[in-house]
Amino acid sequence: MCGITGWTTEDPVSAHGPEDEALLSSMCGRIRHRGPDDQGMWLGEGAALGMRRLSVIDLETGEQPVTNESGNVVAVMNGEIYNFLEVREDLEGKGHRFTSRSDTEVLPHLYDEYGETLVDHLDGMFAFALWDKHRKRLLIARDRFGEKPLYYGVFGGRLYFASEPKSLFADPRVPKELDPDAAFLYLSFDYVPAPHSIYKGIKKLPAGHLLKWESGELSVRKYWDLSFEKREPAPSVTEAAEEIIGILSASVRRRLVADVPLGVLLSGGIDSSTVAALSVEHSASKVKTFSIGFEEESFDESSHARLVADHLGTEHHEERLSVETAAGLVEDIGKWLDEPLSDGSLLPTFLLSSFVRKHVTVALGGDGGDEIFAGYPMYLGHKVNRLYRAVPKFVRSGIVEPAIAGLKAGTGNLTFDYKAKRFVKAADRDDIERHHMWFGSFSIEEKADLLSESFSESVSLDDTYSVARELAKGCDAESVVERMQYLDMKLYLAEDILTKVDRASMAVSLEVRAPFLDHKVVEFAASLPADYKLKGRTSKYILKKAVGDLLPDEIISRPKKGFGIPVAEWLKGRLNPLLNELLSEERLKSQGIFEPAFVSRLVDEHESGKANHYKQLWTLLVFQLWLENFLS
Numbered sequence: 001m002c003g004i005t006g007w008t009t010e011d012p013v014s015a016h017g018p019e020d021e022a023l024l025s026s027m028c029g030r031i032r033h034r035g036p037d038d039q040g041m042w043l044g045e046g047a048a049l050g051m052r053r054l055s056v057i058d059l060e061t062g063e064q065p066v067t068n069e070s071g072n073v074v075a076v077m078n079g080e081i082y083n084f085l086e087v088r089e090d091l092e093g094k095g096h097r098f099t100s101r102s103d104t105e106v107l108p109h110l111y112d113e114y115g116e117t118l119v120d121h122l123d124g125m126f127a128f129a130l131w132d133k134h135r136k137r138l139l140i141a142r143d144r145f146g147e148k149p150l151y152y153g154v155f156g157g158r159l160y161f162a163s164e165p166k167s168l169f170a171d172p173r174v175p176k177e178l179d180p181d182a183a184f185l186y187l188s189f190d191y192v193p194a195p196h197s198i199y200k201g202i203k204k205l206p207a208g209h210l211l212k213w214e215s216g217e218l219s220v221r222k223y224w225d226l227s228f229e230k231r232e233p234a235p236s237v238t239e240a241a242e243e244i245i246g247i248l249s250a251s252v253r254r255r256l257v258a259d260v261p262l263g264v265l266l267s268g269g270i271d272s273s274t275v276a277a278l279s280v281e282h283s284a285s286k287v288k289t290f291s292i293g294f295e296e297e298s299f300d301e302s303s304h305a306r307l308v309a310d311h312l313g314t315e316h317h318e319e320r321l322s323v324e325t326a327a328g329l330v331e332d333i334g335k336w337l338d339e340p341l342s343d344g345s346l347l348p349t350f351l352l353s354s355f356v357r358k359h360v361t362v363a364l365g366g367d368g369g370d371e372i373f374a375g376y377p378m379y380l381g382h383k384v385n386r387l388y389r390a391v392p393k394f395v396r397s398g399i400v401e402p403a404i405a406g407l408k409a410g411t412g413n414l415t416f417d418y419k420a421k422r423f424v425k426a427a428d429r430d431d432i433e434r435h436h437m438w439f440g441s442f443s444i445e446e447k448a449d450l451l452s453e454s455f456s457e458s459v460s461l462d463d464t465y466s467v468a469r470e471l472a473k474g475c476d477a478e479s480v481v482e483r484m485q486y487l488d489m490k491l492y493l494a495e496d497i498l499t500k501v502d503r504a505s506m507a508v509s510l511e512v513r514a515p516f517l518d519h520k521v522v523e524f525a526a527s528l529p530a531d532y533k534l535k536g537r538t539s540k541y542i543l544k545k546a547v548g549d550l551l552p553d554e555i556i557s558r559p560k561k562g563f564g565i566p567v568a569e570w571l572k573g574r575l576n577p578l579l580n581e582l583l584s585e586e587r588l589k590s591q592g593i594f595e596p597a598f599v600s601r602l603v604d605e606h607e608s609g610k611a612n613h614y615k616q617l618w619t620l621l622v623f624q625l626w627l628e629n630f631l632s
Contacts, residue, residue: 002064002078003034003506004129004150005162006049007171008138010216024050026170031163033336034078034506040064042074047131047138051076054361054509066105069097072133073108078163079126079148080513081106082254087121104128111139119210119223123254125513127205129161137214144224145368145517146194146207146494149502153202159213164503165199166338166630175201176631180458183593183623187442187450188464190342190619191496195220196467198339198626207494224519226486228477228526240528241546244521248546251518252278252364260361263288265352265512266316268304270540270547270555271366271375275515277550279364280312289314290356290363292348294565295322304555311552319355326351326565327574334625336507342441342619343500344567350504357510367497368516371488372525373540374533375560377419378438379481383534385427385434400424418612432468435484439492441619449598467491479530489522568614571621572607579603579617582624591627594620 005027024041028050032039035052042049042065051064065076081087084103087110092098096109103124110118111130116139125147130139140161142150152161156173168174179200182192194204205211208224235243252275256262264276266289279287289309293302302318309316326347333350356363370376391400401424407417426437437443442450444464451459463469468487475486498514505512515521525533528542535541544556571579581587583603585596599620605611 002054002076003028003031003052003163003167004050004076004078004127005031005160005167006047006076006129007158007160008047008131008136008213009159010157011046020048023171024048027162027167028052030167030170033509034163036509038063040076042076042131044074044131044133046133046136047074049074049076049129049131051078054511063100064102064104066100066102066108068108068112073111073130074133075104075107075111075128075130077104077107077126077128078150079124079128079143080255080511081122081124081126082257082518083123116210116212117223123519125517127163135214137212139210139212140205141210141223142205142207144208144519145489145498145514145522147498147502147514147517149499150205151197151202152205152211153199154218155201157216159218164338165197165202168202177201178627178631180455181461184447184451184459184461185464185467186340186342186623187447187619188440188444189436189491189495190440190615191492191499192339193467193491193495204495207490225474226489226522226526228475228482228486230529231527234529237532237542237545240532240542243524244542244546247518247521247524248274248515249278249281251515251521253282254518255364255513255515256282258362261288261359262362262364263290263317263356263360264314265289265356265363265365266291266305266308266314267366268301268306268308268555269366269558269560270543270551271369271516273308273366273551273555274369274543274547275364275366276308276314277312277547278515280314287312287314288360289316290352290359291316291318292352292355293318293320294326294348295320304558307552308555317355317359319351321351324574327570330575330621331578331625334622335629337503337622337626338630339499340623340626341496341499341503342615342622343496344565344618346500346504347565349500350507353505353510353512354508357508361509362511362513363505364513364515365501366516367501367512367514368493368522369540369543370560371485371493372516372522372533373543374481374485375539376488377539377560378435379484379534380537380539381423381438382431382435382480382484385423388423388427396424396427415612431480431483432465432472432487435487436465436468441615446616450594452592452595455593477526477530481534482526482530485526485533567618568606568612571614571617575621576607579621582621582628583617587624 028039032052035054038053040051049065065074067074081103084106087106091109119141126143127148127150151165160168162168177200182196182198186192192198194206197204210223211220264279266272266276291302291305294300404420404424426434471490475483477483501512532542583599588594588596602613606613
C-alpha cells in the first residue's frame, strides 16, 4: 500500500534537475501518510515518478520504483496484486528475470510482454503509473472497482497524476480552483462522481480505466466492465451457493497474504462476518477481529460483532467510544479530506482504522457485499415503488403523502419517518433520479433554491444525473434492481464507499482489503438470476444461503444497518456552533455559492425539530470545511 505521484511532459525534456527533484520530493511528502516506511523517486527525460511506501509484502527488497531488466520501463504502484505469484511464474517461463519478491515488479515485465493490455492480467486493488522510455509513453490505470484512487490533470504542458489531489498542489503550476459542475454534482450525490473532481482541471480516472499519454496526446479507455448476461441453464440455488462460497473462500485466502500483522474489520453484519469466518478457515494462527461501539444504542452494533467473534473463536478487540469523541474529529478530518465526501460513516471508519492500526498493518473488510448481492433497502424500494405508483394519484397525494409529511421528525439511525419521507419524495421520478434521490442529499428543485443565481450561471450541466445516465447505457441488465446495482458499483461504491475506506485507513497508514471485490465473485453474482439476490423482501438471498452454516442465525436474519453516527443530534448540540459559524449569512454572502435565506430555513427547521434536515446540512457542513481548508 502506497501513495504515488509524478508527471510527464509534452516534450522529452530533462526532468531530473535539482528543482524537479525538490518538487517530486515535495509531492511525495504531501502523501506521506499513505506510506510512512519509505520514499522512492525516479526522474528521467520526459517523466518523473514518485511514491511513498507502506511495507506489506517483501519488506526488505520491495522498494519502488521498479524496472524491467533493461531499465527501459519504470513503474510505481499503490495497492496489491493478489495473483502476482502466478503472473510472475508465467513471466519467468517466458524468460523474464526478477530481482525482488515484490508484486509491483511484475508490472514492467507484463508491459514488455503484453503492452497496454497488461491490466487484463491483474487481479488486485491498484493504481499504477508506468513510463516507457523508448516510446515516451506514460500509462496510468485504476483497478476494476476503484479501491485505489487516482487523479490527473494537464497544466503548463505537463500531465500530473497522484493518489490524492493535495500532492498535485505542491507545484504552483497546478491551480486550486473550485469546479462549479463538480460542486453541483456533489450536492446531489454526496460525493463527486468520476471523471469529475472538485477541482477545476483535475479529473479522477474512473475505475476500470487506463490512461495513455504519448507525444502530448491523451487518451482514456475502459478496460473492464461488468455484464449481467445470465448463465444458461441457471444453476440451482444450492449449486450457486456452493460456487459462491468457493470463489469467496479463494478470494479471502489470497488477501491473507502479507508479511505484516493482519486482522479483520468486524461490524457484525453478514458481509464482514462472512470475511471473518472464511479468514478463520484459512489462517494458520488465531484471527484478530476488530470493532468499535458507541454509547447510543441506535448506532451501536458491537454486540453483534461480539456474537460473531465468540462464535468463530477469534481474538476480538473492541473499543467503546462516546459519540462526543467522534464529533470532536469533524474539524480535524476537514484538514486532510481534500475532496468533500459527506458520508457520515467516514468518522467511525477513521476511528476504527486508528484503533486497528495499533495492532495490525493490514485488515480485511466486507465492502462490496451490498452492491453485489442487492443488500441496500433502496433495491427493495424500487419494487415497492411500482406498487405504490399503482395506487390512484388522488389517494397518494390526498391521504398517504400528508400522513407521512405529518410524522414527527426523529433523530435516530434511519428512522421510519426519515425513510418514508424520502420514499414518497422521489416516488414519481424515473429510476435513475429516484435511486440517487434516495441515496443523496439535495433534489434538483432544492438545488435551484440552494444555489445563488451567479453560481448557477457558472454551472454548465443541464442534468444532475447525466453521469449516471451515461453510465447506464453500458449496462446490459434487464431488471431495474440490477441496473441500479451496476450504477452503484460504478458510482456509490467507487467514489463514496471505497473512497471513504481509502482516505480513513490511509490517514493512519492502514491497508484495507475487500475480498468481495474479487472480479470473479462479482462476475459470478451478476450472472445469476436477479431473484437470487433480492428474492421477495429478502436481500442477499443467495449469500445468506451460501454462508448459512458458517454464521449464527441471528446474524443471517438481522436487517441491514449502516455504520452510522448521530449527525442529526450533533447538529443540534455538539456541532451546532460550528454549523452556525460555517453557514452564517455573512460567510455565505461573501462566498456567493449558496442562498443564505434557504440555508437559514434548513438550519432553523432542523434546530426546532420541525424537520430532520441532517443529511442536507451535513453535506453543506462538509463542503464548508473543505472550502475552509483547501480553497481559502
